[in-house]
Structure formats: C-alpha cells, structure tokens
Amino acid sequence: MDGGGRIAGPLKPGSARRDAGQPAGRRTPVPMREPAPASRTALLLRRITVRLGASRIGRRGASLLTVLVIGGFSVYGVILGGHIEEAESILVDVGDLAANAAGFKVRQVNLSGQNHVTPPEILAAAGIKSSTSILFVDADATRARLEAMPWIAAATVRKLYPDRIDISVVEREAYALWQFNGQIQVIARDGMPIAPYSDDPRYVSLPIVVGEGAEKRVGEIVEALGRVPVIRDRVRAAILVADRRWTLKMRNGIDVRLPQEGLDDALFQLSELDREKKLLTRDITIVDLRLPDRIVVRLSDSAFETRMQALKAKAKAKKGGAA
Structure with a gap:
C-alpha cells in the first residue's frame, strides 16, 4: 500500500481484477500490458533502437534519436498525402514513444468509485493504453471524456510523475x-x-x-x-x-x-x-x-349499465307510486 493507504501494486500482466461490486473508495490497480507492434513504423523504430542502443550513444539516447528522426519523416510524409488526422495520431504515438524512452511511460493506473462501469471501459474512454506516456495525458480532457460516459456523473484525474495516474469516478444512481x-x-x-x-x-x-x-x-x-x-x-x-x-x-x-x-x-x-x-x-x-x-x-x-338499469327501475317505481 502507498502512504495514503491505497492499493498500489506493480502493473504486471494478469494482476487486474474486475471490481464491478467493490465498495466505492477502494482503488484498483490496472496493469498496462505490452502491446504487439501495431505498424511498420513501430517495428522499424524498435529495430533501429536496438541497433543503435548497442553503440556508444547508449540505449536511451538511441531511442530518443530514432523516435524523433523516423517520427518526423513519417509525419511529413502523411501530411504531404493530405491525411491530417492520421498525422496527428502519428505525432501522439511518436511523442509517447519518445517520452516512454525517457522513463515517463504510464505503468500504473489506480481506479476508484466504479461499480457499473468496468476498468477496461474507463481506460478506453480515458484513452489510456499500454503505450501511453504520462507527459501527454491531458487531465482535463481525460476527465471530460469520462464524464461523457452515461454512468459517470463526475471524475477526477491526477497525474503522479513519473509513471502513475489516479482516476476517481462518481457514478450516477438509477432513479x-x-x-x-x-x-x-x-x-x-x-x-x-x-x-x-x-x-x-x-x-x-x-x-x-x-x-x-x-x-x-x-x-x-x-x-x-x-x-x-x-x-x-x-x-x-x-x-x-x-x-x-x-x-x-x-x-x-x-x-x-x-x-x-x-x-x-x-x-x-x-x-x-x-x-x-x-x-x-x-x-x-x-x-x-x-x-x-x-x-x-x-x-x-x-x-354504467348497472347504474342505468337502477335508474330506470327507480323511475319506473316512482311513476307507479304516483299512479
């Protein structure tokens, strides 16, 4: 446990647990699993990083240099092709890779307050992946995305450098x-x-x-x-x-x-x-x-029919009595 009495375990594959029924206030550490390379760019980055890492400039320096050089060429090429949104996505990926190489990779996410919403749903809405760097997590934008979820009425997002994010949510009640x-x-x-x-x-x-x-x-x-x-x-x-x-x-x-x-x-x-x-x-x-x-x-x-019959009978009786 950390100094605040909260669960704070290392993020290893298989250590996550579903907490749909846990009491509000407890924190659930969510592991960030290593992804398979998603693109040719990612594969090339890794290969060049490994090769340069064996040289005199060192592994961290090689990683940063590789990311910046290849990332720059990739974004330039995509922009020339007119794919601005794809270029922005590549920029985010490049930034994450560079920051991760510098030691700012998100390794632990603590969640609390969720009951109906599952941890994977929260992470997906927050945009936090296994490749995310804490440097490029916008806490306000992340909070807004979480509060756009139907079940979540309010959310708090805290960044704790160099590699941890705490997310607390308040869910709406079924009324x-x-x-x-x-x-x-x-x-x-x-x-x-x-x-x-x-x-x-x-x-x-x-x-x-x-x-x-x-x-x-x-x-x-x-x-x-x-x-x-x-x-x-x-x-x-x-x-x-x-x-x-x-x-x-x-x-x-x-x-x-x-x-x-x-x-x-x-x-x-x-x-x-x-x-x-x-x-x-x-x-x-x-x-x-x-x-x-x-x-x-x-x-x-x-x-209504019963009442009408009763009224007719009463009127008939009254008429007979008058005769």
Whole structure:
C-alpha cells in the first residue's frame, strides 16, 4: 500500500481484477500490458533502437534519436498525402514513444468509485493504453471524456510523475425507468439514460415514467408521489401528456388525470377520497382531477349499465307510486 493507504501494486500482466461490486473508495490497480507492434513504423523504430542502443550513444539516447528522426519523416510524409488526422495520431504515438524512452511511460493506473462501469471501459474512454506516456495525458480532457460516459456523473484525474495516474469516478444512481418509442431505459435523477432495462433486481422496483420529455421531468412526479406513499404504492406508471401534465396508470387499471398545476394538492385529495370513499377500489375507469372545483369519475361499462338499469327501475317505481 502507498502512504495514503491505497492499493498500489506493480502493473504486471494478469494482476487486474474486475471490481464491478467493490465498495466505492477502494482503488484498483490496472496493469498496462505490452502491446504487439501495431505498424511498420513501430517495428522499424524498435529495430533501429536496438541497433543503435548497442553503440556508444547508449540505449536511451538511441531511442530518443530514432523516435524523433523516423517520427518526423513519417509525419511529413502523411501530411504531404493530405491525411491530417492520421498525422496527428502519428505525432501522439511518436511523442509517447519518445517520452516512454525517457522513463515517463504510464505503468500504473489506480481506479476508484466504479461499480457499473468496468476498468477496461474507463481506460478506453480515458484513452489510456499500454503505450501511453504520462507527459501527454491531458487531465482535463481525460476527465471530460469520462464524464461523457452515461454512468459517470463526475471524475477526477491526477497525474503522479513519473509513471502513475489516479482516476476517481462518481457514478450516477438509477432513479427511474423511462419508456418511450417502445424502449425502456434506466435513467438518473437528471434524466440521463444510463442503461437499457434488464431484469436486474436493482431495477424492477424503480418507478416508471412514460412519454416524450418524461425523463426530463421525472423528479417532479417521483418526489410528489413520494410525499403520498399510499397512492405511490398503487401506481404502475406515470404518463406525461403533451409535456404539460401527468396521468397515473394505477395497478388495477384506473387512470387518474392530474392537473397541470397543484400536483401535491391533487394527490392529497385523491388519497383522502380513497380513504373516505374507497374511490380507487370502485368499478370505475377514470378519475379526473383537472378541474379545481369538481371531480369527474367515469364508470366502467358494466358499472354504467348497472347504474342505468337502477335508474330506470327507480323511475319506473316512482311513476307507479304516483299512479
């Protein structure tokens, strides 16, 4: 362990371990394996470096000289061919090789805070490879790339010379499920989609919001329902209508149409009606709370037919009594 009580082992092949379930705060050292030569340029660099290294200028000097000479010719040739992006890539590779030859190769990367995101995914997003030099790691740009990942809300990148990088991430929490266009995604509190839905036990009990724009307003309905748990526990999904108001789809099939304003008052009123009148257990299909001065209830077809027959019988009895 290092002086801060953190895991800091040498980066040898096979020493990495998946830490999808480890507690936040622990650091995972990730090995940087030696890559196979990826291009003719890399092979040529190694061959010339070995040959020059046996001469009087020394191995490190030979490495630097070889990198600079061949790298310069390579970039010049690529630029003449009009391939600017490829030239930039070669420049990065040349810079890494030169800095690595000078002793600044990244040999250890400590990761902490990850749970859903795996170490290989973090390294890939950060752009850190086995050939990366610490001199050419832009901490701010690396942090921005990490924070662009759906699961990662915040990241910290620290360079510790000559060969170590510490990366700490804060992941978003799964807050709700969002259904739109036939797809269901897990979303964070800020509405960011972070994963496709699966039967993971962590997701099955999440509240469900439906419709375009519902992910951006998920907090208002989830928090409002949280203040009325007796209603919340009977809601199957909350549907955003025309980006203005919510309709609750209850588990027994009843639709509760909520007003655009006064969401908390409407939910409290609904809970009181259910407590006093057992409203949500009656044979109805819709409870409309959009009007401030009245509540509109629509009976189911069977209940409507029963009620109409009862009214006819009552009118008939009244007419017979009057005769």
